[in-house]
Amino acid sequence: MPSLEEELFPSTPGKFKDRNRHFHRCFASTSTMFLWALFLIALTASYLCFQSFMDSGNRYFTSTWGGHHWERNVINSAQIRRSHGGMSVLVTGAAGFVGSHVSLALKKRGDGVVGIDNFNNYYDPSLKKARKNLLTQNSIFIVDGDINDSKLLVKLFDIARFTHVMHLAAQAGVRYAMENPGSYIHSNIAGLVSLLEVCKNSNPQPAIVWASSSSVYGLNEKVPFSESDRTDQPASLYAATKKAGEEITHTYNHIYGLSITGLRFFTVYGPWGRPDMAYFSFTRNILQGKPITVYRGKNRVDLARDFTYIDDVVKGCIGSLDTSGKSTGSGGKKRGPAPYRIFNLGNTSPVTVPMMVAMLEKHLKVKAKKNFVVMPGNGDVPFTHANISSARKEFGYKPTTDLQTGLKKFVKWYLSYYGYDQGKL
């Protein structure tokens, strides 16, 4: 019987020797290749490990939250300081326009307030920092973080037992949605779901009041807009994400027993406002002698908005929080039906954009250089007009500031904030 070796390598001894040498050479080169391969795999693995270490290390080192001092700040800020009916509120978007005003109003009456804001650069972050300073002076702590960071949210709910969430963090702006659609999905959809997930899991669950928008009425032509009107014709991605938010919050109310109130804001304006909005950018341009672009609808019809003053909206937000009713679930389990509400927070008296410009001219004592152009098809709607009877009935919402008065207050703030000599105007 031939041996295995002979079976493998039969024939003459000489040939066998040669083959044997060849076999050894082959084996040697195969094992060298094998060793090299092993070496390369080990090198790649250690590189990947190093990368992930650096990543987590970076996250750790650049993290702006966590630690004993940070936790103490959260706990202090969340503390209720009034004897009856106080609430502890997590305000998302607290360095934003509406968020900063609502936070101050809650703190003033003794409620606990913790803010969270990602300080993104959609508009001048220095204005957000200035609002934050104002809040800090009033003992309100703002966490620098994103609502998509679930770990951060879980941590916040771990250390402060929030009774309410005032959710105002969002990617705002109707026309910018065509430039940066992803940012609307990030904040208004993914961020909202991230927040709701943490809220539904927490124990006790907080009641949630959040900012929807008048833009959900889209191409609706029935006026004034009532909450029961159709909202299935959004004219912009912004509006579509707010409408999606209304459906998403409904799901969380239905499945998990979260108490939800959605507020449809109507073109909110006032001191500490948003520089991307027309009244604000018009003021800047008018003062700098630059032209402004005034959009017009078809057949030169003026566009109109139900401009709503910030103090009125703040009252609406607080009225909603006070009447929100409790969430019924805990730890992700529903225990019974919870309130699901939607309210218009408007002013009920629309004003055309040229009229708004005329008011600014009066307060600024400067004539605007107006360029009238046909409204581009980028998400705008021709007019908005709120029916507010539901909010009035539920929590006595009653706006008291007309546009003329509100813009006067805005201009006063603008001139002082940007250092204009008011005596010269």
Ligand SMILES: O=C(O)[C@H]1O[C@H](OP(=O)(O)OP(=O)(O)OC[C@H]2O[C@@H](n3ccc(=O)[nH]c3=O)[C@H](O)[C@@H]2O)[C@H](O)[C@@H](O)[C@@H]1O
């Ligand atoms: O009520 C709302 O739901 C929305 O109100 C505003 O949206 P918008 O009413 O479009 O407010 P502005 O951007 O300040 O525009 C006000 C009016 O000025 C007009 N406009 C705007 C910009 C411009 O350069 N020229 C101009 O004529 C617009 O067409 C609009 O009719 C906010 O920007 C949205 O975040 C908010 O959700």
